[in-house]
Amino acid sequence: MTKTGKKPTTRRRRELVSETVDGFDQDHEEFSDEEAVDPELDESLQEDEFEAESEAEDEAPARKGAGSRKRKKAAHDTFSDSSISWYLEQINKISLLTREEEKAYAVAARTGDEKAKEKLIKANLRFVVSIAKKYQTSGISLLDLINEGNMGLIKAADKFDPERGFHFISYAVWWIRQAIILAISQKTSLIRLPLNRTTDMQKIEKMHKKLEHKLGREPTPGEIAEELDMDGEEINYLRSISQDYISLDATYGDSDDTTILSMVEDARVESPDQKVLDDSLKDALNQVLNTLTASEREILKMRFGMDGYKPMSLQQIGEKFHLSKERIRQIEKKAIRRLRHPSRSQKLKSFIQE
Numbered sequence: 001m002t003k004t005g006k007k008p009t010t011r012r013r014r015e016l017v018s019e020t021v022d023g024f025d026q027d028h029e030e031f032s033d034e035e036a037v038d039p040e041l042d043e044s045l046q047e048d049e050f051e052a053e054s055e056a057e058d059e060a061p062a063r064k065g066a067g068s069r070k071r072k073k074a075a076h077d078t079f080s081d082s083s084i085s086w087y088l089e090q091i092n093k094i095s096l097l098t099r100e101e102e103k104a105y106a107v108a109a110r111t112g113d114e115k116a117k118e119k120l121i122k123a124n125l126r127f128v129v130s131i132a133k134k135y136q137t138s139g140i141s142l143l144d145l146i147n148e149g150n151m152g153l154i155k156a157a158d159k160f161d162p163e164r165g166f167h168f169i170s171y172a173v174w175w176i177r178q179a180i181i182l183a184i185s186q187k188t189s190l191i192r193l194p195l196n197r198t199t200d201m202q203k204i205e206k207m208h209k210k211l212e213h214k215l216g217r218e219p220t221p222g223e224i225a226e227e228l229d230m231d232g233e234e235i236n237y238l239r240s241i242s243q244d245y246i247s248l249d250a251t252y253g254d255s256d257d258t259t260i261l262s263m264v265e266d267a268r269v270e271s272p273d274q275k276v277l278d279d280s281l282k283d284a285l286n287q288v289l290n291t292l293t294a295s296e297r298e299i300l301k302m303r304f305g306m307d308g309y310k311p312m313s314l315q316q317i318g319e320k321f322h323l324s325k326e327r328i329r330q331i332e333k334k335a336i337r338r339l340r341h342p343s344r345s346q347k348l349k350s351f352i353q354e
Contacts, residue, residue, distance in 0.1 A: 083143075088129075091122075091125045091126050091129070092126070094122050094123055094125065094126075095123070096123055097119075097120070097123045099167070102120065102123075102162070102167070102168055103162045104116075105117070105119050105120045106120055106157075106160055106161075106162035106168060107162055109157060109160075110160075110161070110162075117157050117158075120157050120160075120168060121153055121154060121157050124153060124168065124169055124172060125150065125153070127153075127169055127172070127173075127176070128146055128149040128150055128152075128153050128176055129146060129149075131149055131173070131176050131177060131180065132145040132146045132148075132149045132176075132180060135180050135181075135184065140183060140184060144183060145180055145183065148179045148180050148182070148183040149176045149177075149179055149180050151179050152172070152175040152176040152177070152178060152179030152180070153172055153175065153176055155175050155179070156168070156171055156172035156174075156175040156176070157172070159171075159175075160172070165287065166280070166283065166284050166287065167280045167283065167284075169280055170280040170281070170283070170284050173280075200230075200238055201238050203228060204224060204228065204230075204235060204238055207219075207224050207227050207228055208224055211223055211224060211227065221235040221236050284348055285348065288339055288344040288345075288348065289301075289339075291338075291344060292335055292338060292339070295321070295331065296331060296334070296335035296338070297335075299317055299321075299328060299331050299332055299335065300332065300335050300336075302316075302317050302320070303317065303332060314328045314329050314332070
């Protein structure tokens with residue numbers, strides 16, 4: 001079969017991962033208020049919870065009493081800038097672990113070796129910075145985002161099982177992001193709903209777009225409800241709330257310039273460690289794809305434009321395999337259903353950002 005010379009993109013891998021885990025209940029335990037802060041932080045890890053990068057100084061219109069606040073903010077920013085510079089300098093001195101070292105420390109950590117767990121955590125602090133940078137907002141400082149992300153990293157180290165065959169950071173990404181999203185939900189005035197309801201709103205909007213593309217028209221609340229196994233009235237209620245809470249053009253806080261768009265991840269922000277995260281995605285996806293039959297695996301790669309293929313239609317794939325369009329659709333559906341099995345899908349869940 002002829003392949004193009006085009007290099008596979010992370011975006012296409014994520015599309016397949018999203019399709020695989022879409023509609024499948026998250027099997028990680030949900031964060032609770034009590035879980036948001038780990039009281040048993042090792043003293044040496046507490047100093048790792050400083051801000052990792054400086055934020056641009058906000059410029060607000062002059063108003064009564066603003067002078068004092070600006071002076072306090074300037075003093076705080078000066079302190080933050082020095083803390084950030086120091087923190088980045090420190091974490092950049094920490095070497096990344098090899099796969100063998102990572103597994104050895106993880107195995108030791110599961111037996112109660114706190115020193116090994118500390119090494120596992122510290123070697124991955126830079127990835128928390130990479131993730132936290134994408135959630136910078138005027139409502140929560142990068143300092144707090146990194147603090148919360150570090151809490152998620154620590155929880156991931158507590159729960160990671162190295163025998164399951166994937167990188168620690170692949171597993172930790174979900175916990176880091178969940179901790180950061182929880183902090184945004186709890187600490188800003190933007191979102192007043194519980195985290196699970198905020199997640200429901202995001203799923204509804206995602207399904208709305210998916211059905212609109214599939215049907216070529218605006219989907220009804222009933223159609224969305226059927227796909228998500230939710231009540232139609234609940235769909236209407238949450239969608240009405242979402243207009244208030246997640247309109248990208250709405251302004252946030254006292255500023256006329258800050259919109260909710262600034263509250264979401266900026267995909268254009270490049271992370272120095274993003275390649276490692278992308279490689280982890282590739283490794284995890286290849287692991288689960290290799291559990292499929294050769295034809296199932298090849299058809300999915302063709303459909304999603306992976307491993308050098310351009311995205312192909314069912315008709316085009318059918319011509320390659322000398323099968324009907326409907327038969328290819330059946331094979332694709334069966335392959336994705338197999339990928340949704342918990343033994344496979346949980347390896348991919350950490351790469352889906354709600």
